[in-house]
Amino acid sequence: MAVVSNRMIRPDVGRVWFRSRALARQARPGQFLHLRVPDANAAILRRPFSIHDVVGDRIAILYRVVGDGTRALSALSAGAPVDVIGPLGIPFRVMPSRPPLVVAGGIGIAPLQFLLRRMTARGLHPRLLYGCLTRSALLPHLAVTRAVTTDDGSCGGRGLVTAALAREIGRRPGAAVYACGPWPMLRETARLCRERGVPCQVSLEARMACGVGACQGCAVKGTAGYLTACHDGPVFDARTIDWDQGVAV
Ligand SMILES: Cc1cc2nc3c(=O)[nH]c(=O)nc-3n(C[C@H](O)[C@H](O)[C@H](O)COP(=O)(O)OP(=O)(O)OC[C@H]3O[C@@H](n4cnc5c(N)ncnc54)[C@H](O)[C@@H]3O)c2cc1C
Ligand code: FES
Missing domain, CATH: 3.40.50.80 (Nucleotide-binding domain of ferredoxin-NADP reductase (FNR) module)
Known part of the structure; x- marks a missing residue:
């Protein structure tokens, strides 16, 4: 999965968009992606992030920078490859008859x-x-x-x-x-x-x-x-x- 864009929307919060037709098609609200960020010294473990948005074949996560993994995520530029597992987990079950x-x-x-x-x-x-x-x-x-x-x-x-x-x-x-x-x-x-x-x-x-x-x-x-x-x-x-x-x- 490759980064399309990555911008800080607040000094400590960024939004990164990836392109993946398969993930965008499968994703359900409430599920998460398990990301391994390249070049992050401490990023041996994957980091979980909720799926923030899906538009066409693009999928976004919204992240707050709190440590090494999210700092490395904030440094990714367009075109960078990211190793991802997902979508994972149980999504929200929408109850259409209830407001x-x-x-x-x-x-x-x-x-x-x-x-x-x-x-x-x-x-x-x-x-x-x-x-x-x-x-x-x-x-x-x-x-x-x-x-x-x-x-x-x-x-x-x-x-x-x-x-x-x-x-x-x-x-x-x-x-x-x-x-x-x-x-x-x-x-x-x-x-x-x-x-x-x-x-x-x-x-x-x-x-x-x-x-x-x-x-x-x-x-x-x-x-x-x-x-x-x-x-x-x-x-x-x-x-x-x-x-x-x-x-x-
Ligand atoms: C299912 C799921 C969905 C998530 N979705 C989002 C999201 O959409 N946006 C987002 O910004 N974050 C989300 N998180 C939290 C995110 O995974 C952590 O902030 C991230 O892994 C921290 O990595 P780091 O290497 O930057 O920080 P680390 O160096 O690992 O930790 C730095 C600090 O962050 C705290 N921290 C680490 N992991 C978590 C965690 N899971 N929850 C709370 N605090 C943590 C640590 O206690 C420590 O104080 C989600 C977590 C889960 C389990
Ligand atoms: S992270 Fe291993 S069981 Fe949930």
Whole structure:
């Protein structure tokens, strides 16, 4: 798979587009790619990234630079080859008869853009609730109906995105929730949905090695035993997760 373009959209966040007809055709929202970045000293292990978007035969990931692997990724220029396994994992299961509420926290917007695009293409009208710490942390995303919240009130409503979700659930009877973001946000989302009887799917992150269910390195505690984030997830029905285990990563 070759890089088509790679640009920073914020000082610490980049978007890279690859060309691969086969991957673009197979990809489903919520799945991830397991990338080995060339020339990265520490990149012996692959790094998992959600599929952020698919347009024609191009496929994108949105990455935050946090260490050697993502730094090496940010240095790739057009034409660079990248070794990839994927698409991997369980995607979101869209429930077409229920109004979709899509909840993103920070970089958790990454897999949701593709989900929003596919929902819109199916004639659904997803409402995106997008929460960030502050205005400068907001990332560009699709122009679907959205409500922005920032913890400090510098853009959109002041407060946590889960408070906005609590209000929206009341306004959208029969809704289904699809969420990605930090663990405390997902835990509160799962709690609200359980309390109100709303179906909820969450995309979880865990440190990964093999990416295909072989090493148990990405184990997440479920209500009925351990699950692997790479093979049983990364998208889970929120009711199957033990939310008292603390942060999964
Ligand atoms: C299914 C899945 C999908 C993901 N999708 C995205 C995405 O779309 N965009 C994105 O920016 N990141 C995503 N991640 C996280 C991404 O894989 C890590 O940030 C990346 O592997 C870090 O590599 P590194 O070599 O730069 O950092 P490292 O040197 O390995 O680590 C640097 C720091 O990042 C932390 N870190 C490493 N891996 C993870 C992880 N899996 N989750 C949280 N923190 C981690 C480490 O604890 C450490 O503090 C996803 C992870 C999973 C499991
Ligand atoms: S990373 Fe090996 S089982 Fe998930």
